[in-house]
Amino acid sequence: MGCPPGTTAPSERLTIVTSTQSPERRRTTPTRPGDRIFRGTSLAAALLILATLAGVAVFLTAEGIPGILASPDEVKHGTGFVDYVAPLVFGTLLAAILALTMAVPLAIGVALFISHYAPRKLAAPLGYVIDLLAAVPSVVYGVWGISFLAPALVPLYRWLEDNLGFVPLFAGPASATGRTILTASIVLAVMVLPVITAICREIFLQTPRLHEEAALALGATRWEMARLAIFPYARSGIISASMLGLGRALGETMAVAMVLSASGVVTFNLISSTNPSTIAANIALTFNEATGLTVNALIASGLVLFVITFGVNFAARAIVDRRKDFSGAN
Amino acid sequence: MAKSIDVSDLDIYYGDFLAVEGVTIPIAARSVTAFIGPSGCGKSTFLRSLNRMHEVIRGARVDGKVLIDGQDLYADDMDPVNVRRLIGMVFQRPNPFPTMSIAENVLAGQRLNSKRMKKKEADDIVERSLRSAGLWNEVKDRLDRPGSGLSGGQQQRLCIARAIATQPEVLLMDEPCSALDPISTSIIEDLIHELKTDYTIVIVTHNMQQAARVSDTTAFFNLAGVGQPGRLIEHGDTSMMFSNPEDPATEAYIQGRFG
Amino acid sequence: MTSTLQTPRPESGASPIASSLRGRQLPRWVPPALTAAAVLLALVGVFGPVGAWLVLVGWCVAAVIPIWSLAVEGSRKAMDRLVTLLVSTAFAITLFPLGSILATVVSRGAPVLSSEFFTYSMRNIVGEGGGIYHALMGTLLITAAAAAISIPIGLFTAIYLIEYGDGTRLAGWIRFLVDVMTGIPSIVAGLFAYALFVIFFGPGVRMGVGGAVALSVLMIPVVVRSCEEMLKLVPNELREASYALGVPKWRTIVKVVLPTALAGIVTGVTLAIARVIGETAPLLVIAGLTDSVNFNLFDGRMATLPVFTYFSIIVPGVPPGPSIERAWGAALVLLIIVMLLNLAARLVSYFFSPKGER
Numbered sequence: 001m002g003c004p005p006g007t008t009a010p011s012e013r014l015t016i017v018t019s020t021q022s023p024e025r026r027r028t029t030p031t032r033p034g035d036r037i038f039r040g041t042s043l044a045a046a047l048l049i050l051a052t053l054a055g056v057a058v059f060l061t062a063e064g065i066p067g068i069l070a071s072p073d074e075v076k077h078g079t080g081f082v083d084y085v086a087p088l089v090f091g092t093l094l095a096a097i098l099a100l101t102m103a104v105p106l107a108i109g110v111a112l113f114i115s116h117y118a119p120r121k122l123a124a125p126l127g128y129v130i131d132l133l134a135a136v137p138s139v140v141y142g143v144w145g146i147s148f149l150a151p152a153l154v155p156l157y158r159w160l161e162d163n164l165g166f167v168p169l170f171a172g173p174a175s176a177t178g179r180t181i182l183t184a185s186i187v188l189a190v191m192v193l194p195v196i197t198a199i200c201r202e203i204f205l206q207t208p209r210l211h212e213e214a215a216l217a218l219g220a221t222r223w224e225m226a227r228l229a230i231f232p233y234a235r236s237g238i239i240s241a242s243m244l245g246l247g248r249a250l251g252e253t254m255a256v257a258m259v260l261s262a263s264g265v266v267t268f269n270l271i272s273s274t275n276p277s278t279i280a281a282n283i284a285l286t287f288n289e290a291t292g293l294t295v296n297a298l299i300a301s302g303l304v305l306f307v308i309t310f311g312v313n314f315a316a317r318a319i320v321d322r323r324k325d326f327s328g329a330n
Numbered sequence: 331m332a333k334s335i336d337v338s339d340l341d342i343y344y345g346d347f348l349a350v351e352g353v354t355i356p357i358a359a360r361s362v363t364a365f366i367g368p369s370g371c372g373k374s375t376f377l378r379s380l381n382r383m384h385e386v387i388r389g390a391r392v393d394g395k396v397l398i399d400g401q402d403l404y405a406d407d408m409d410p411v412n413v414r415r416l417i418g419m420v421f422q423r424p425n426p427f428p429t430m431s432i433a434e435n436v437l438a439g440q441r442l443n444s445k446r447m448k449k450k451e452a453d454d455i456v457e458r459s460l461r462s463a464g465l466w467n468e469v470k471d472r473l474d475r476p477g478s479g480l481s482g483g484q485q486q487r488l489c490i491a492r493a494i495a496t497q498p499e500v501l502l503m504d505e506p507c508s509a510l511d512p513i514s515t516s517i518i519e520d521l522i523h524e525l526k527t528d529y530t531i532v533i534v535t536h537n538m539q540q541a542a543r544v545s546d547t548t549a550f551f552n553l554a555g556v557g558q559p560g561r562l563i564e565h566g567d568t569s570m571m572f573s574n575p576e577d578p579a580t581e582a583y584i585q586g587r588f589g
Numbered sequence: 590m591t592s593t594l595q596t597p598r599p600e601s602g603a604s605p606i607a608s609s610l611r612g613r614q615l616p617r618w619v620p621p622a623l624t625a626a627a628v629l630l631a632l633v634g635v636f637g638p639v640g641a642w643l644v645l646v647g648w649c650v651a652a653v654i655p656i657w658s659l660a661v662e663g664s665r666k667a668m669d670r671l672v673t674l675l676v677s678t679a680f681a682i683t684l685f686p687l688g689s690i691l692a693t694v695v696s697r698g699a700p701v702l703s704s705e706f707f708t709y710s711m712r713n714i715v716g717e718g719g720g721i722y723h724a725l726m727g728t729l730l731i732t733a734a735a736a737a738i739s740i741p742i743g744l745f746t747a748i749y750l751i752e753y754g755d756g757t758r759l760a761g762w763i764r765f766l767v768d769v770m771t772g773i774p775s776i777v778a779g780l781f782a783y784a785l786f787v788i789f790f791g792p793g794v795r796m797g798v799g800g801a802v803a804l805s806v807l808m809i810p811v812v813v814r815s816c817e818e819m820l821k822l823v824p825n826e827l828r829e830a831s832y833a834l835g836v837p838k839w840r841t842i843v844k845v846v847l848p849t850a851l852a853g854i855v856t857g858v859t860l861a862i863a864r865v866i867g868e869t870a871p872l873l874v875i876a877g878l879t880d881s882v883n884f885n886l887f888d889g890r891m892a893t894l895p896v897f898t899y900f901s902i903i904v905p906g907v908p909p910g911p912s913i914e915r916a917w918g919a920a921l922v923l924l925i926i927v928m929l930l931n932l933a934a935r936l937v938s939y940f941f942s943p944k945g946e947r
Contacts, residue, residue: 032837032839034837034839034840035837035839037839038748038838038839038842038843039749039753041745042745042746042748042749042752042753043749043753043754045741045742045743045744045745045746045748045749046746046749046750046754046759046760048742048746049742049746049763049766049767049770049809049810050762050763050766052770052806052809053766053769053770055781056773056777056781056806059781059785059788060777060781060784062784063780063783063784063787064784105679106679106682106683108679109675109676109678109679109680110676110679110683112676113676113679113680114680117673117676117677118680126680128935129687130683131931132687132928132931133683133686133687135863135864135867135927135928136687136867136924136927137867137869137895137923137924137927138775138867138868139867139869139895139898139899139920139923140694140867140898140920140923140924141690142869142899142902143694143898143902143916143917144686144689144690144693146902147693147902148689148693149689193683197683221665221668221669222672222673223668223669223672224665224669226672244772247772248772250774251772251773251774251775251776253774253775253776253869254870254873254895254899258899258902258903280774280776280870283776283780283870283874284776284870284873284874287873287874288873288877291792291793292792295792298780299780299783299784302776305774305776305777306773306774306777309772309773309777310769310772312772313768313769313772314769317765317769320768321765
């Protein structure tokens, strides 16, 4: 593994140099037992976290491999693993990308509103209000989605089918319960919105005051100032915030499991009653009834989800860290 | 109390970067020694090496000897923690502990090391230290209030009280007045005068007049050039240094022609 | 709606420079008045008897501002006003689900709450009656166990990152991977706990402590990050002051650094607890559901509020009514717990931060 961006602090170079170039000068200062124990404990805790992360990968792989290798007649779903998991991956990506398409523009708008448009004094309380959205448990989102949002959207879906039915996305027939992949995506969008907003807000607020004032001094309106000073500064931050939101949307389980009436098909039809399922929702819905190798297959699908979200988060964090190096913040 | 320090041929490194080179200087007991010189010349670094505080920064190390009372501070079996109990320090910005009251701040050296003492003993230490720091009359009625509620000058004197409460041999002061207004500065300068009867004091300052006012001995540090290590150019009696320095660089600096 | 702003403008007698600086502007009262009208219409639309279409009408009223501005003030100003309208709209849209969730959960959950609801389990209950006692206890036990695992590990890791390893390559990696770990899907954490426990207890294992392990996987990174931020905020000067008094490093950490950061750490930990207490997916996988009270984390299935809510609404049984009601009640209780934890966290950080720290 290479070094992730942003881990090379200047002082680190110093340590390496001291330990490699001048070993003869290393002093053996007596350390106190208290210091040794405390340092050891904290190092052990840190290493335990690495071990946990490795453990997640190792245990999922160990329990997942039998599921991947299982022949079609040994599992309940009766197909090879790739055929089993591919539609789920499709559904996962579809729901997450739909959610992100809705959430990102909205989140940028909300973040901009809080950071630069709302009165300064209100910025913090408004931020809390949005953060409350992040605090709502996912099962509550599920309950809300299934019993309030889904029925409320049925008329909209009818209208979409009647008027925009020629677009494949809205081909219909419109679901009578409203429990479609589009509804699930809307719930997901609401869930990831606070995550993206919080990061964007931070970054917008960090825009160097000088850049903003320079733009205003040139006679820019507030929007022109946002375009000139804020967005160029915040671009990579917005990208990584969106990717973190994507990671969250990919892995969200309960809201999808409860809202979506899934049949595991592969379709781009967003408003019908036959919908693709997602990996996470599928695990939640079938794990308790599963036995034998089916359990292993489910764990293997969890491994796939882990790999996807890990990759997305890894990339997002790498962008954030690189940005930290160049922004000169702190 | 109060011991002299003998530094011989001290090099200070940050990693492989030589920050200060070849310093040899005797520091007399019960006197005030001032370090002056342009920014970045290593005088603060050198000061911190006198109680091994520079080791807090990763990769920092020294070469050479610092003898206090004939004992090398950098001998292999020396514990830096014990060294610091012997040689106290006051910092550029006043830094009382925000979670502690005024009295607790004064006793921090004892309390943080979980030293047990009787209430009477503790009260005595608080009063004695605050009196020595010239703060007793101002705070005696509010010893249990947070130390961060005091003014900047009072906070700095609280920090001096905290440093002398552990009865060190030497007191190091790293630009103790640079964050203070002129009145607080003059109070602290008077205090330094009084403290030198009991302690060996080493002070880093950017203020020429302050060095002239408070110190008995002055040492001038300078950089040979950009990226070069800082060096001790000369040291001697303060009156001599200010009236008739040997090195032209010292003269130029003291007369404000550069740095 | 009458205009109260009648600022007299010195139109006449202005110098040529001043008149060239004064562009044509919308009357000053227009934007606030139209905004107020739009908000009012929207509020009536949402809460009033007329219907949701009023919200749209309100929005159209607000949309008059940029159009009018285009006519009077020119395109640059109009664009600015349009964006103002759009970002405000975005904020209003976001408020809608929050308000809707709170309103539905409270209105449907509140009638269910009763002393029986809090003190009875679901043992031998068919149809009406019963309560969430077993699930409440399960949630508290499992979350407490998760906190007991996560807080020491998280805190010590943060101490390592800030006090010991800062700047080293290992610390850089750990910090990075902790960040990545915050993104582990909760269901994956549940599967991890299951895969781990299967090794010791065989297939089909369900155990409360497994849920605690799964929640810890989700909680530790949050604790690490918040503690790290708080330790970072402790000024280095305090550490140096302590070292200069001859205090060993570990005592400096325990007696100076941690007390200074305490309020922030408590806030962060409380928020971390609030985050995991509502987790459903991992508990669904590893803790399962039972109708009875189970106080033993190491013995079999354990009900929790989120999982109870989930099953009550997904598999309501016959007749479905009472079960669905219980689901709303449990959802409300869960929401209240989470909101109280959030509130507590804010209060702690508000009241217990060291005074005059900066």
